[in-house]
Amino acid sequence: MASSTGPELERLIQLLARLPGLGPRSARRAALHLIRKREALLGPLADAVRVVADRVVTCTTCGNVDTSVPCAICQDTRRDPAVLIVVESVSDLWALERAAALNARYHVLGGVLSPLDGVGPDDLNLASLAERAADPVVTEVIIALNATVDGQTTAHFITDMLQHLPVKVTRLAHGVPVGGELDYLDEGTLVAAIRQRTTL
Amino acid sequence: MASSTGPELERLIQLLARLPGLGPRSARRAALHLIRKREALLGPLADAVRVVADRVVTCTTCGNVDTSVPCAICQDTRRDPAVLIVVESVSDLWALERAAALNARYHVLGGVLSPLDGVGPDDLNLASLAERAADPVVTEVIIALNATVDGQTTAHFITDMLQHLPVKVTRLAHGVPVGGELDYLDEGTLVAAIRQRTTL
Numbered sequence: 001m002a003s004s005t006g007p008e009l010e011r012l013i014q015l016l017a018r019l020p021g022l023g024p025r026s027a028r029r030a031a032l033h034l035i036r037k038r039e040a041l042l043g044p045l046a047d048a049v050r051v052v053a054d055r056v057v058t059c060t061t062c063g064n065v066d067t068s069v070p071c072a073i074c075q076d077t078r079r080d081p082a083v084l085i086v087v088e089s090v091s092d093l094w095a096l097e098r099a100a101a102l103n104a105r106y107h108v109l110g111g112v113l114s115p116l117d118g119v120g121p122d123d124l125n126l127a128s129l130a131e132r133a134a135d136p137v138v139t140e141v142i143i144a145l146n147a148t149v150d151g152q153t154t155a156h157f158i159t160d161m162l163q164h165l166p167v168k169v170t171r172l173a174h175g176v177p178v179g180g181e182l183d184y185l186d187e188g189t190l191v192a193a194i195r196q197r198t199t200l
Numbered sequence: 201m202a203s204s205t206g207p208e209l210e211r212l213i214q215l216l217a218r219l220p221g222l223g224p225r226s227a228r229r230a231a232l233h234l235i236r237k238r239e240a241l242l243g244p245l246a247d248a249v250r251v252v253a254d255r256v257v258t259c260t261t262c263g264n265v266d267t268s269v270p271c272a273i274c275q276d277t278r279r280d281p282a283v284l285i286v287v288e289s290v291s292d293l294w295a296l297e298r299a300a301a302l303n304a305r306y307h308v309l310g311g312v313l314s315p316l317d318g319v320g321p322d323d324l325n326l327a328s329l330a331e332r333a334a335d336p337v338v339t340e341v342i343i344a345l346n347a348t349v350d351g352q353t354t355a356h357f358i359t360d361m362l363q364h365l366p367v368k369v370t371r372l373a374h375g376v377p378v379g380g381e382l383d384y385l386d387e388g389t390l391v392a393a394i395r396q397r398t399t400l
Contacts, residue, residue, distance in 0.1 A: 005266070005294065005297075006256075006266050006267045006268075006272060008248070008251045008252055008255060008256065008267055009252060009256060009265070009266070009267075011244075011248045011251075012245075012248040012249060012251075012252045015241060015244055015245045015248050016219075016245075018237075018241060019216075019222075019230040019233060019234070020226065020229050020230055020233050021221060021222055021226040021229065021230060022219075022221055022222065022230075026220065026221040028291065028294060029220050029221065029291065030219040030220055030221060030222075031252075032265070032289075032290055032291055033219060033220050034219070034249075034252070035252070035256055035265050035290075037218075038253065041215060041218060042249065042252065042253045043253050044211075044215055045212075045215045045216075045249055045253075046246070046249040046250040046252075046253040048208070048211045048212040048215050049212060049234075049242065049245055049246040049249055050246040050250065051208045051211075051212075052208055052209060052212045052231070052234070052235070052242065052246075053238065053242045053243050053245075053246040055208060056206075056208065056209060056235055065209070065232070065235050066205070066206050066209070067206045067208055067209070068206070072206060089232075090232055091228065091229065091232055094205065094228060097205075
């Protein structure tokens with residue numbers, strides 16, 4: 001390789017190979033694709049990566065990534081200031097935004113409690129969450145963490161942490177995914193779906 | 201999405217999603233990964249894409265991509281000038297270079313003849329191949345095209361095109377892939393492997 005591809009191209013391939021979803025082979029394919037689509041893709045990508053590298057920052061209020069601090073969501077006055085949605089990561093925030101489920105603000109924890117991985121309360125954005133939840137304007141904190149052991153442990157930790165505050169702490173409903181088939185669901189989900197059944 | 205991720209980030213995601221192997225969802229994951237690894241990955245990638253966008257050119261001699269014209273392979277005086285290896289694409293050139301099968305020079309066709317897709321002889325780098333093969337120093341042209349219908353049609357076309365020249369035209373051997381199991385091979389490959397058997 002070193003003799004056939006120049007060092008510049010080799011470096012691009014090595015960096016692309018470190019993206020999730022790409023390996024050494026697909027990184028080479030991606031690099032060739034970029035070179036073939038020089039005008040439409042390579043040039044614009046160079047600009048886009050540079051702009052993001054120079055300008056994207058983490059919101060000091062909620063932990064979202066954006067080009068402004070506070071981020072566009074925290075600045076958005078049309079959002080309900082009474083509701084905070086607690087998420088594990090920015091990708092979860094994006095998922096909820098795509099679903100457009102609720103016009104509220106977020107708080108990105110940056111992970112979940114995980115004693116096995118050495119992640120304790122001090123490693124997460126929990127202090128800032130307690131601070132934001134203490135704001136009198138906030139009436140509800142929705143915990144939108146993954147339904148995993150670590151996620152649920154973190155949810156209980158947050159509930160305990162906020163219990164002295166006059167805010168309602170809620171969590172996402174468990175149940176049958178929309179479009180899901182009962183036959184393929186685990187027992188825990190089915191029990192939750194039965195227990196939390198709603199009237200038609 | 202538009203409201204939650206800024207336009208700069210959205211643009212990066214859209215461009216990443218156009219890379220082969222990445223879709224909209226994995227492009228978002230890749231963008232977040234880049235932002236998390238800002239120092240180690242995002243900054244270097246911005247530089248690497250810019251350098252490649254500015255400096256990579258197609259070699260006017262062989263069709264390889266490199267930062268110099270002629271490319272490093274065409275300039276390499278240690279390579280056998282008597283042998284030309286004809287490949288469909290730069291990725292095939294890279295594959296042969298990785299295998300280090302032969303220390304020769306290449307000629308990238310930029311595709312294969314495909315009447316159904318409207319690819320005729322004028323769409324490929326065939327004229328320049330005839331020119332290079334006419335150089336008295338060249339004694340052999342190895343046709344290293346895919347063993348597909350279009351690849352083999354192109355191979356025959358090249359053989360005809362070069363038959364008035366005093367060069368030997370050869371093609372890659374057909375046979376059992378190294379590490380391959382006979383049980384999984386098609387009949388055509390097995391027949392070729394039997395016919396072209398070699399003495400131990």
